Amino acid sequence: TLDVVKSGPSTIVRGNEISYTIVVTNNLGFNTTRNRVIDPVPDHLTFVRANDNSCYYESQTDEVICGEFDLNAGASKTFTLTLKVEDTAPCDSIITNIADVWSNHPGVDPQWSNPVRTDVLCSDPVLTISKTDNRTTAKRGDILNYEIELTNQSNFDATDVEIIDALPSYVTFISANLNGDYENTTHTILWELDIDAGETIHLTVQARVNNDAENGEFLYNHVAITGGDSDTDTTTVIVEHPTFTIQKTDNRSTIEPGEQNFYDIVVTNTSHIDAEDVEIIDTLPHNVSFNTASSPLGVNSANHIGNTIVWITDLLAGESITLHLGVTVDSDTNDGDSVYNKACIDGGPCDDDTTIVVENDPTFTISKTDHKTIARPSETLIYDIVVTNTSGTDATDVEIIDTLPLNVTFEDANLGGSYASGKVTWVRDIDAGEAVAFTLEVTVDTDAEDGDLVYNIVEITNGPDDADTTVVVVDEPIVGCIDIQKETFNSNGTTLTPVTQFTFFLNGSDDTVHNDSNGNARFTNVPVGTHTVSEDIPNGWTQQLVTPTNGRVVVHEGSNCVTVTFKNRQDPVGTPNFTIDKTDNKTSAVPDETLNYVITVRNTGSQDATNVVVTDNIPNDVDFLSADNSGVRNGSTVTWTFTLAAGSSKTLGMSVRVNNNTDDGDIIRNTACVSGGLCDDDSTTIDVNDDDDDNNDDVSISVNDDPDPIDVCNDDDLEYDIRLTNSNNSNETVDVVASLDSDTEYRSSSDGGKERSGDRVEWDNIKVSRNSSRTLRVRVRVDSEVRDGDTLRLRAAVSGGDEDTEITRVRNRNCGDDDEDTPPSQPDLTIDKTADRTEALAGSFASYTITIRNTGNRDIKNATLNDDYPESMMTIADPGGGSDAGGELRWDLGTLRANSTTVVRYRVRIKDNVTQGSSIRNTATVRGEGLTRTDTHTIVVPRPPVTGLGGFIKGIARTANLLTPSTEAASPVAPATDPALPMTVWLTTIFMGLGFGGTFGRRFLF
Structure with missing residues (x-):
């Protein structure tokens, strides 16, 4: 027979390919020709390929036919057919495949193969998911666009697929596509979808970053297929802050003592974020005095406190403003000193400007011309030379030299100009600002050739020069x-x-x-x-x-x-020109007192003025009452607008009341300005203690220098401490005079002391608080002629009161010897911390002054100053250029020069909750090159005294307020006082007052 055998797998996963093997064997005993194999294709199978080229798919019969082919007796032929199981094949179904073989040889019947049974299997779909918002950072208010891709990577459809997207905190849901269902309580989005084999579905979600998202917050967004794949997207929140630049310049490199200087400060918001309450701080150097500060519209007026000027303004994104500051260099500033001025944005960058002080040498300009460009042989040239003294200093014996060219002949010179050896020389005195005109007459030589240059140069000896060039023309031009x-x-x-x-x-x-x-x-x-x-x-x-x-x-x-x-x-002759004067006719005031300011504006020009505007900024420590002449108040500013004829004046009035919480020593500074920028201010000092009797006998004085005897070499400095002690129970204001030794020279003094003559220093209106002491300092330089063993004497006295004399012996004057035992140069530091008051009420202000001295003969580099203050009892009102770290102020002092003094000032506010009787103690520490020095100052928050019967009655009403514990800054908890003690004190006081008041006639009651 012609036999056929078929084989194949017993199971197959749908969607995969299945291969059948068909073997045909000739067992007939003779050769056959024109044989064919026919394989009917079962349901759910699709023919893919065969291993033999004679095989093909017949669509009409849905069969695969291989052949015709010949087969010798006893031979075999193998066919491999590959088919694909369709994706729609039912799971667990059976595919039966049978093939038969045919031959055209007479007497050979067709033969069927054995059937091959294959079970169809199904597997779960393979689903993947990914998520991204295509960014790594986001800002508050940004909209995040999340993209989610769901992919079926298998050959099987998936139904009822559940996808859950968990939104991160700090975002607000906006929308989701494909009917995504947002659940507010769980902050999630749910989709239920069918996805075909091999399909990808794109999901989108929109959410907005909340405005309360913190900087650096991570936004984790997690999406997952229920029971399957998941993915997470991470975005970091970036909270931007405004950034600034600051530039400061006075547009000059040198300046003279006593000269005014004007600074321009340009502040720019370089970010795209609007900034509010930007604080610009300018710290003036020690060798200048403040004149004026101005600012553009919209910027708060500059606040001048001590050596600090502060502006506060809002800056839009990208906006720039220019501030102006005017100062005057101290007249006693030395040649070569630096005027170092630094401006900073609070919490931001700084910029500084350095101008070198130069001696008052006169400066000049010189110009020269013959007013011609061409000249002819034998023609006379007249040169005009103008020399101008552009400085503020008169100049004597100024020498001007004119060097004549070779092709001219000298004829004449004015102002005594003398000719010799081809040069004309003038020697003149030229006053400050004066311009002197010199003339010089020459004749062009007859043999000058066409095109020759008549180049004539004139110069000021050790000064500028100028030249003039004229071309010789021989041929007549057109x-x-x-x-x-x-x-x-x-x-x-x-x-x-x-x-x-x-x-x-x-x-x-x-x-x-x-x-x-x-x-x-x-x-x-x-x-x-x-x-x-x-x-x-x-x-x-x-x-x-x-x-x-x-x-x-x-x-x-x-x-x-x-x-x-x-x-x-x-042009019309004359323009308006204004002066302004302001006063309240007082130097001191008490709380609740009314101050009546009088402002006088004068038009000193020759032109009538319209729309004259006067503005007055109301101080912080007063309440506005009224303004005359139609003055209009807007916020903290009162404005008057009026017409002022040429040569006339106008008087304006404003009344304010001093706040009842002002402190003793506070200064009320009120400034009024008129059109054109001219301003005037008035200062009134608060005097809370009305018991000052200015009895100079109550203030004692003592003088001390350290050490004694003193080693003096090479014009060394000597510093005296003048200590004032007030033993009275009231504040005292005194004048102090220090008389210097004739062998010393005044160098400097503290607390506004002024040199009145070569050997006298005076302090006016020095206030010494009750039951406290205050130290004044004066520094002198010992004359080089003082010999070993001489004595130096300084006498200090309170005007009309106590006096003291300090005598200092001088030794070791052999400082010029090259002795091997001469000690090397060494730095040394001293620090002294004072305040403008020893007592302060809660809610009041106090100013500290820290004086650092390098008393050695070598510079100290990289010096720093730290001031530790009790943060629970005070806040920093003005850091004085230092950086505030909460409980600590820090200054980088840089290099402290040998025998130099550095002064730092800052201002604090006593917190309202500080109890009466508390002591506020803070310590300043200066460090540099291994040296550490400290000084401590204590301010007491006093208990208000109860005096008189009126005070007694009020005291009873305020008993609860007066029964407060006394605390130290370092020890905030202390035992409470006995509640009965104040009553005992009051009773004792009232009876003593009644008795002694009648005896001595002193006012005690009410």
Whole structure:
């Protein structure tokens, strides 16, 4: 027979390929020809390929046919057929496949193969998910666009697939596609989807970053297929802050003592975020005094406290403002000193400016011209030389030298100019601001050749120079001329006769002429071509017309001149000019007192003024009451607008009341400004203690220097401490005088002490608080002529009171010897901390002064100052250029020069909750090159005394307020006082007052 055998797998996963093997064997005993194998394709199978090229799929019969082929007796032929199980084949179904073989050989019957049974298996779909918002960072308010991709990587469809997206905190859901269902309580989004085999579905979610998201917060967004794959996207929140730049300059490198200096401070918000309450702080150097500060519209007026100026403003994104600051360099500033001024943005960058102080040497400018560009042989040239003293210092014996060129001959010179060896020399005194005109007359040599240069240079010895060049022309050029017609008018438009004289220029500087009284002038020998005529317009004049336009003309050969016409009109004479004066006619005031300010504005100009604006900034420590003359209050500013005739004045009035919580020593500074920027201010000092009796006998004085005897070498400095002690129970204000030894020279003094003569230093109105002490300091330099064993004497006295004398012996004057035992240069530090008060009420302000001295003879580099203050009892109102870290102020002092003094000031506010009787103690520490020095100051929050029967009655009403524990800053908890003690004290006080009051006639009751 012609046998056929078929084999295949017993199981198959739907969607996969299945291969059948068919083997045909000729067992007939003879050869057969034209044989064929026929394999019907079962349901859910699709023919893919066969291993034999004779095999093909017959679609009409849904069969795979292989052949025809010949087969020898006993031979076999193998066919491999590959089919694909369709994805829709039912799970667990059975595929049965049978093949048969046919032959055209006579007598050979068809044969069927054995059936092959295969079970169809199904597996779960393979699903993957991914998620991204295509960014790593986001800002508050940003919208996040999440993209989610769900992919069926298998050959099987998936139904009812559940996807859950858990949104992160700090975002708010906006929308989701494909009907995603947002659940507010769980902050999740749910989809239920069918996904076909191989399909990818794109899901999107929109959410907004909340405005309360913190900087650096991670937004984790997790998406998952229920029971399957998941993915997470992470985005970091970035909270941006404004950034700034600051630039400061006075647009100069040097300055003279006593000269005014003006700084420009440019602050720019370089971010795209608006900034509010930006604080700009300018710390003035020690060797200048404050004059004025101004700011553009919208910026709070500058606040000047001590050596610090503060502006506060809002800055829009990208906005720049320019602040202006005016100071005066101290007249006693030494040559070579630096004026170092630094401006900072609080919490931001800083910029500084350094200007070097130079001696008052006169400075000059010099100019020279012969008003010609060409000259001919034998022609006379007259040079005009102008020397100007541009400084504020008179100059003597100024030498001006003019070196003549070789191709001219000297003729004459004015002002005593002397000629010798080809040079003309003048020696003159030139006052500050003076300009001196010199003239020099020469003749061009007859043998000068065409094209030669007459180059003439003039110079001020050790100063500037200038030169003039004129070209020698031998051949006659082709020239023409230009006529100038000048017309002048007064401010009313009336023609002026004679015509005012003006100066005209040809091509800017080629030639110069002046019009006559009829308004005529002429340029001659003007080369043919196009030229421009211009005029010099003096101050007070306005050019009305130039014909032709811009004075541009074409010159033709000959005497037929072209004409340029100029018309000018005088400006109106006189402009308004204002002065302003402000006073409350008081130097001191008490809380609840009314201050009546009088502001006087004068128009000192010759022109009436309209819309004159006066502004007055109301101080912080007062309450506004009223303003006359239609003054309008807006916030903390009162504004008057009025007309002021030339030469007249106007008086304005404003009344305020001093707040009842002002502190003793507070200063109420009130500033008024008039149009044009001129301002005046008035200062009134709060005097809470009305028991000051200014009894100088209550203040004792003592003087001390350290050490004694003193080693003095090479003009060393000596510093005296003058200690004032007030033993009275009231504040005292005294004047102090220090008389210096004739062998010493005054150097400096603290607390506003002024040198009144070569050997006398005075302090005026020095306040010494009750039952406290205050130290003044004066530094002198010992004369180099003082010998070993001499004594130095300083006498200090309270005017009309106590006095003391300190005598210091001098030793070791052999400092010039090159002795090997001479000690090396060493630095040393001292620190002294004081305050403007020893007692302060809760809620009041206090100012600290820290004085650091390098008393050694070597610089100390990288010095720092730290001040530890009790943060629970005070806040920093003005850090004085230091950085506040909460409980600690820090200053980087840089280099402390040998024998130098550095002063730091800052201002604090006592917190309202500090109890009466508390002691506020803080410590300042200076460090540098291994040296550490400290000083401590204590301010007491006093208990208000109860005096008189009125005070007694009020005291009873305030018993609960007075029964407070006394605390130290370092020990905030202390045992409470006995509640009965104040009553005992009150009773004792009232009876003693009644008795002693009657005896001594002193006012005690009420």
